[in-house]
Amino acid sequence: DTAVSQTPKYLVTQMGNDKSIKCEQNLGHDTMYWYKQDSKKFLKIMFSYNNKELIINETVPNRFSPKSPDKAHLNLHINSLELGDSAVYFCASSRRDITSPLHFGNGTRLTVT
Amino acid sequence: TQLLEQSPQFLSIQEGENLTVYCNSSSVFSSLQWYRQEPGEGPVLLVTVVTGGEVKKLKRLTFQFGDARKDSSLHITAAQPGDTGLYLCAGASRDSNYQLIWGAGTKLIIKP
Numbered sequence A: 001d002t003a004v005s006q007t008p009k010y011l012v013t014q015m016g017n018d019k020s021i022k023c024e025q026n027l028g029h030d031t032m033y034w035y036k037q038d039s040k041k042f043l044k045i046m047f048s049y050n051n052k053e054l055i056i057n058e059t060v061p062n063r064f065s066p067k068s069p070d071k072a073h074l075n076l077h078i079n080s081l082e083l084g085d086s087a088v089y090f091c092a093s094s095r096r097d098i099t100s101p102l103h104f105g106n107g108t109r110l111t112v113t
Numbered sequence B: 001t002q003l004l005e006q007s008p009q010f011l012s013i014q015e016g017e018n019l020t021v022y023c024n025s026s027s028v029f030s031s032l033q034w035y036r037q038e039p040g041e042g043p044v045l046l047v048t049v050v051t052g053g054e055v056k057k058l059k060r061l062t063f064q065f066g067d068a069r070k071d072s073s074l075h076i077t078a079a080q081p082g083d084t085g086l087y088l089c090a091g092a093s094r095d096s097n098y099q100l101i102w103g104a105g106t107k108l109i110i111k112p
Helices: none
Strands: A004-006 A011-014 A019-026 A031-037 A045-047 A054-056 A064-070 A075-079 A087-093 A106-113 B006-008 B011-012 B019-024 B027-038 B044-049 B053-060 B061-065 B069-074 B085-093 B106-111
Touching: A004 A087, A004 B053, A019 A031, A019 A087, A019 A106, A045 A064, A045 A075, A075 A087, B006 B085, B011 B019, B019 B085, B019 B106, B027 B069, B044 B053, B044 B061, B053 B069, B069 B085
Parallel strands: A011 A106, B011 B106
Antiparallel strands: A004 A019, A019 A075, A031 A045, A031 A087, A045 A054, A064 A075, A087 A106, B006 B019, B019 B069, B027 B044, B027 B085, B053 B061, B061 B069, B085 B106
16 A cells, blocks of 8 residues: 555646645654655755644745645645646655654646646 | 755766765754655655764665764665666754755766
8 A cells, every 4th residue: 555645646737726636644644744846856845744733834825725634634725826836746744753754655746837 | 044965966877886975064963864766756765864973774875974963975886777866865953943954866867
């Protein structure tokens, strides 16, 4: 079974639309994350979330919002999509220990036209 | 702003050669992780180093954490085409409130 799974794998949509990306982890981890990887492959943290705390990267536009229905899920909702939102978005999870590795999903390639 | 500088950004070498990738910072890290990412997939952890001066080996890959815990290196011996990928280092420090910060990555291509 896939440890961290995210859907869809590819998402093509028009500017101005609202879309969601779903993420689920079956590792029993406490913390989940959303990352954005741009065309230069730089990984940028967007959000980290556990049961008690949401940490938001201050550079993330408020059009992006994480939604966690339960500990195993952290979905990413994006309003009013813009061309610059095109990127690969990765979900990840980890234990709370700072030395714990991140387990990543296989990414969602978002293309905004 | 804490930075993790990786070098080189891009490396293309022939199968059988050796190479070293570097990850440097002015911050002291509690731990540092190395990941490899292949096209269409997420990064996968290779190793975590936590002790200054620590050396870890993973088959032909040797990871070293600097004595001052500000830098790390990844050395690959006799590189194989299967080593091709994007190598990323990531570290947690008090300066970053123990949130992981990431290097920009080294894109490695091993030609057969």
